[in-house]
Amino acid sequence: MGKIIYGSEVSSELREELRLEAEHLKQEGKRIPKLAVILAGDNPASLSYVKGKAKACEAAGILEETFHLDGSVSQKELEDLIHQCNENAEIDGILLQLPLPAGLDENHAIEQISPHKDVDGLHPLNFGKVHLGIPAFVPCTPLGIMELLKRMGCDCDGKNAVVVGRSKLVGEPAARLLLNANATVTICHSHTKNLKEICRNADILIAAVGKPRFFNHEYVKEGAYVIDVGINRLADGRLTGDVDFEDVKDLCAAITPVPKGVGPMTITMLLENTMKAYREAVNESGGL
Numbered sequence: 178m179g180k181i182i183y184g185s186e187v188s189s190e191l192r193e194e195l196r197l198e199a200e201h202l203k204q205e206g207k208r209i210p211k212l213a214v215i216l217a218g219d220n221p222a223s224l225s226y227v228k229g230k231a232k233a234c235e236a237a238g239i240l241e242e243t244f245h246l247d248g249s250v251s252q253k254e255l256e257d258l259i260h261q262c263n264e265n266a267e268i269d270g271i272l273l274q275l276p277l278p279a280g281l282d283e284n285h286a287i288e289q290i291s292p293h294k295d296v297d298g299l300h301p302l303n304f305g306k307v308h309l310g311i312p313a314f315v316p317c318t319p320l321g322i323m324e325l326l327k328r329m330g331c332d333c334d335g336k337n338a339v340v341v342g343r344s345k346l347v348g349e350p351a352a353r354l355l356l357n358a359n360a361t362v363t364i365c366h367s368h369t370k371n372l373k374e375i376c377r378n379a380d381i382l383i384a385a386v387g388k389p390r391f392f393n394h395e396y397v398k399e400g401a402y403v404i405d406v407g408i409n410r411l412a413d414g415r416l417t418g419d420v421d422f423e424d425v426k427d428l429c430a431a432i433t434p435v436p437k438g439v440g441p442m443t444i445t446m447l448l449e450n451t452m453k454a455y456r457e458a459v460n461e462s463g464g465l
């Protein structure tokens with residue numbers, strides 16, 4: 178049986194380190210890091226993720242304010258709020274929960290976020306820097322994926338990595354990080370031919386297609402490191418990943434489960450990025 182790496186356990190460890198750092202700041206009478214979360218509309222999954230983020234901030238001693246806008250909010254109202262958060266020196270990080278309601282321009286809204294507060298790593302400046310190998314804010318899920326690979330004991334250098342999915346939140350930046358770590362990277366998507374063969378050649382397989390239990394043993398090479406990014410709700414209400422966990426777990430070197438795998442790491446990396454934004458703001462202002 179391959180090693181099962183729980184993102185929930187890694188998260189507990191990392192969140193405790195952040196909590197101690199925030200507690201130390203409090204004891205020293207310093208300003209406390211703060212995250213602003215902007216949610217437009219009432220998408221049930223987004224509401225639940227935003228609640229999870231607020232709870233995680235509270236537990237880590239990071240301040241958080243959720244701005245819950247009506248689903249009918251205009252582009253201008255949304256962007257005015259982003260500008261206010263940019264101007265607010267108490268706010269270190271800004272997260273715009275995605276997806277936005279239909280009719281709003283996601284890319285234009287993200288571009289309004291100050292790159293210094295872009296803890297989601299989606300602003301074109303941060304996105305571009307990551308692609309140039311320049312230190313920047315990195316999107317949270319790909320950052321979590323790299324941490325999980327590290328915890329699996331996987332050295333990416335020289336390995337064949339296959340990323341299935343090319344979204345701007347996950348697949349595309351994950352592929353870039355793997356390339357930056359000297360893996361040989363293939364990105365697959367809905368138009369890819371011979372998906373099975375390509376995946377079977379992967380030393381590292383990142384599954385992010387949103388199809389429940391799609392990747393069975395026919396897609397997985399013996400000894401592969403498998404990261405399951407899928408979060409699919411079954412008819413009975415249970416969550417399952419894109420990987421057929423039971424079918425694959427004995428074949429691979431290590432695998433992440435769903436739930437308790439990549440999902441919690443997304444929130445943990447958001448906390449890490451918020452702390453990073455805080456540290457940079459403090460350094461920039463010459464200390465507080």
Ligand SMILES: Nc1nc2c(c(=O)[nH]1)N[C@@H](CN(C=O)c1ccc(C(=O)N[C@@H](CCC(=O)O)C(=O)O)cc1)CN2
Nearest residue numbers: 226273274275276297317318436437438440441443444
């Ligand atoms: N602006 C952003 N929007 C979205 C992002 C993002 O990184 N930035 N990612 C996803 C959703 N997401 C965070 O926003 C997220 C998804 C899943 C989890 C998580 O902890 N999942 C748990 C299961 C939770 C459940 O029971 O439903 C798990 O996998 O164990 C956290 C955050 C889309 N939008």
